Amino acid sequence: MVLTKLVKKERRAQVLKSPAFGCFKGIPAVNVTRGCPHACVYCYARGFPEAPPRGEVHLYANLPEMLERELARKRKLPAWVSFSTASDPFPPVDEVLAVTYRAMKLLLERGIGISFLTKGFVPPDFVALFQKYRHLVRARIGLVSLCPDYRKTFEPGAASPWKRLLNIRNLVGAGVTTGVRIDPLIPGFAGSAEALESLFKRLRAAGAKEVSVNTLVLRPAVAEQLAAELPPELAGMIFRHYRGQPWQKVITAAKTKLLPRAARETQYLLSKEVAHRYGLNCRICGCKNPDLPWESCDPGVIQENRASMVRAEQCTLFDVLADPSAR
Numbered sequence: 205m206v207l208t209k210l211v212k213k214e215r216r217a218q219v220l221k222s223p224a225f226g227c228f229k230g231i232p233a234v235n236v237t238r239g240c241p242h243a244c245v246y247c248y249a250r251g252f253p254e255a256p257p258r259g260e261v262h263l264y265a266n267l268p269e270m271l272e273r274e275l276a277r278k279r280k281l282p283a284w285v286s287f288s289t290a291s292d293p294f295p296p297v298d299e300v301l302a303v304t305y306r307a308m309k310l311l312l313e314r315g316i317g318i319s320f321l322t323k324g325f326v327p328p329d330f331v332a333l334f335q336k337y338r339h340l341v342r343a344r345i346g347l348v349s350l351c352p353d354y355r356k357t358f359e360p361g362a363a364s365p366w367k368r369l370l371n372i373r374n375l376v377g378a379g380v381t382t383g384v385r386i387d388p389l390i391p392g393f394a395g396s397a398e399a400l401e402s403l404f405k406r407l408r409a410a411g412a413k414e415v416s417v418n419t420l421v422l423r424p425a426v427a428e429q430l431a432a433e434l435p436p437e438l439a440g441m442i443f444r445h446y447r448g449q450p451w452q453k454v455i456t457a458a459k460t461k462l463l464p465r466a467a468r469e470t471q472y473l474l475s476k477e478v479a480h481r482y483g484l485n486c487r488i489c490g491c492k493n494p495d496l497p498w499e500s501c502d503p504g505v506i507q508e509n510r511a512s513m514v515r516a517e518q519c520t521l522f523d524v525l526a527d528p529s530a531r
């Protein structure tokens with residue numbers, strides 16, 4: 205864990221935020237913390253102007269109370285809520301886990317589905333909660349490589365690959381729909397045929413059926429982090445793959461560099477081939493590959509969210525037809 209200071213904060217701003225990008229469009233997001241002790245060197249959220257310094261995490265200790273009040277004021281509850289878009293809900297910090305648990309329980313008890321992405325370890329009390337509400341939970345486990353050196357170098361505070369495999373086993377065992385996010389594949393350090401074979405074999409053994417894949421997207425802040433936190437020769441090896449690539453707008457980021465299209469196509473084709481051999485359905489992140497045929501890496505929440513929005517619109521229409529005064 206890369207945590208030197210946990211600062212408890214009073215949350216004053218709205219808790220449920222609706223990101224307007226990609227697969228998250230229309231799904232409110234909750235971040236229990238600002239900052240993340242996993243401190244991944246490629247994390248774009250660390251480059252946000254409001255992000256705390258490395259090693260410092262701000263915990264919104266009053267978030268469950270705020271969330272409860274906010275939900276009570278809503279005329280229509282959201283169908284799904286996403287944890288977390290700029291932090292991780294399961295860092296190895298008891299105070300953070302306690303707030304995450306209360307917030308998730310509160311939502312599930314009101315029939316609101318939750319989706320989360322984590323590189324941490326999901327503790328047993330959460331698994332028991334998710335088992336009770338399994339039809340309302342969509343889990344995604346971030347795991348790119350089984351190599352301990354990869355974690356040490358690129359995700360120094362994240363849970364070990366073996367703990368993340370255990371997450372998959374536990375969540376699948378609890379009946380929770382669980383996908384695996386293999387993102388970012390860092391060119392030269394992950395994604396070889398041998399590494400994918402070994403990874404997919406273990407994912408399958410743990411019970412996974414779905415994986416989504418994406419290569420590293422460089423933003424200026426991410427490039428600065430790589431240059432500052434990696435040994436210079438490692439950072440240089442990564443940057444060489446992006447040399448000559450234009451800065452372009454991808455999702456909401458105005459300045460990003462993608463790996464050359466041919467390199468991405470080769471990587472994705474290989475990933476799909478190996479995944480297929482292990483009976484895994486492999487999707488490519490469409491948002492981060494706007495120049496390739498669109499694929500959604502959504503594990504089902506988006507379709508369900510859209511369906512519930514359509515149902516809500518239909519209900520509103522029927523209400524209006526039945527009671528024209530409602531117009």
Ligand code: SF4
Pocket residue numbers: 240241242243244246247248249250290291292323362
């Ligand atoms: S786990 Fe996610 S939020 Fe946390 S540092 Fe890594 S990429 Fe960023």
